[in-house]
Amino acid sequence: MKKSAATPAKTAPILEVSGLRLERGQTVILDDIAWRVARGQHWVILGPNGCGKTSLLRALTGYISPTSGDVSVLGHTYGECDWRDLRLQIGIVTTSLQASIPPAEPAIETVISGKYAQLDLWIKNTRADETAALKLLRFAGIGHLARREWLYLSQGERQRILIARALMANPRLLILDEPCSGLDPVAREHFLAFIEKLARRRACPALVLVTHHVEEITPAITHALVLRAGKIIAQGPLATALTGKTLSASFDSPIRLTRRANRLGLQFTGRGKNSVF
Known part of the structure; x- marks a missing residue:
């Protein structure tokens, strides 16, 4: 009988992923993903279309079974306890x-x-x-x-x-999957102000923001995970993991990261392999 995940382990990280690999047919979708979200951290996940963001989210919420590796929430591992209880610890907001x-x-x-x-x-x-x-x-x-x-x-x-x-x-982890999709510029700014308010809330769960747009990263975001072709190319504190160099590698195009008034922006500095210009 699988044990319940209703009681969280107080000393365990919010989320821990180790050796996560996802294959479908001959295609490797995720390759050796290792990632840890500690209490008090708020993360952003960035990467181009097809880099594995959606598949990673589905693995985190138990909707897709990885080929190998482990996903643990509050010290409880999928497959070793009731996954329905585990999934209740993770909130997800997606337009789907x-x-x-x-x-x-x-x-x-x-x-x-x-x-x-x-x-x-x-x-x-x-x-x-x-x-x-x-x-x-x-x-x-x-x-x-x-x-x-x-x-x-x-x-x-x-x-x-x-x-x-x-x-x-009352989730311990809240995933925001491209929450600004479909919003006009003014509505987006109001919504981002709400996200910042949420992140500063005393009882706020750990946040994971998934986006293509660095300008949607609010000051409360502390860490970044950058993906390319199913692999992690950078992760850690925002200031060190999210740079022009890592974004250029992720999107395979020369990019300069700018900072102005606590907000980030991108400047495209030339042609890359994925350029359509």
């Missing part, structure tokens, strides 16, 4: 969830559904659940939208609701 939300579902019910890891919630709401969900919606700056149906929410409002939904389960 949006298609599964019923159009007529009020925002507060979408948030409550996160507690039960259930889409299209059919469980009757309790007063305690509604109070907790409303508190999270207010923290996200959208408490006034609690009764608004999913169909009539903007993209930015939906992303905030999905973050509140993930927080409803």
Whole structure:
């Protein structure tokens, strides 16, 4: 009988990946991934399309089985305990969830559904659940939208609701998979300000931001993981792992990393193998 993962190990890292390899047919998708997220750290994962970001996320959440290697959450390893309990420790916000939300579902019910890891919630709401969900919606700056149906929410409002939904389960790790996708520039800046507010929250889980855009990295992000062709080419504290050199290697194009007013930017400095210009 597999042991429960309900009780976290207090001294264990939030997440630990060792020797992770993923093969499908003759294709190696992830190759010897070793990564550790400690308490108090917030990470960004960067890399070009096809570098393995999505496959890594699916392995972290138990939706795909690696060829070899281990994934541990709070000291509990997939395959050695109930993976359903483990997955509850990891919240994920991705636009792919949006298609599964019923159009007529009020925002507060979408948030409550996160507690039960259930889409299209059919469980009757309790007063305690509604109070907790409303508190999270207010923290996200959208408490006034609690009764608004999913169909009539903007993209930015939906992303905030999905973050509140993930927080409803009190996860120890929160993955934000390209959360600014589809947002206009003004909505993106408002959303990034909310992410920064979330990261500074005392009870905030460890964050993992997955993005193509360095300008979406807020000051609260402490560490970076840079991928290329299924391999890690740099990882560690943001200032040392995220450089023009590592980004140039990842995207196979000459890039200069700029910093201005606590925000990062990129300058393309010439032609690389992947250039379409």
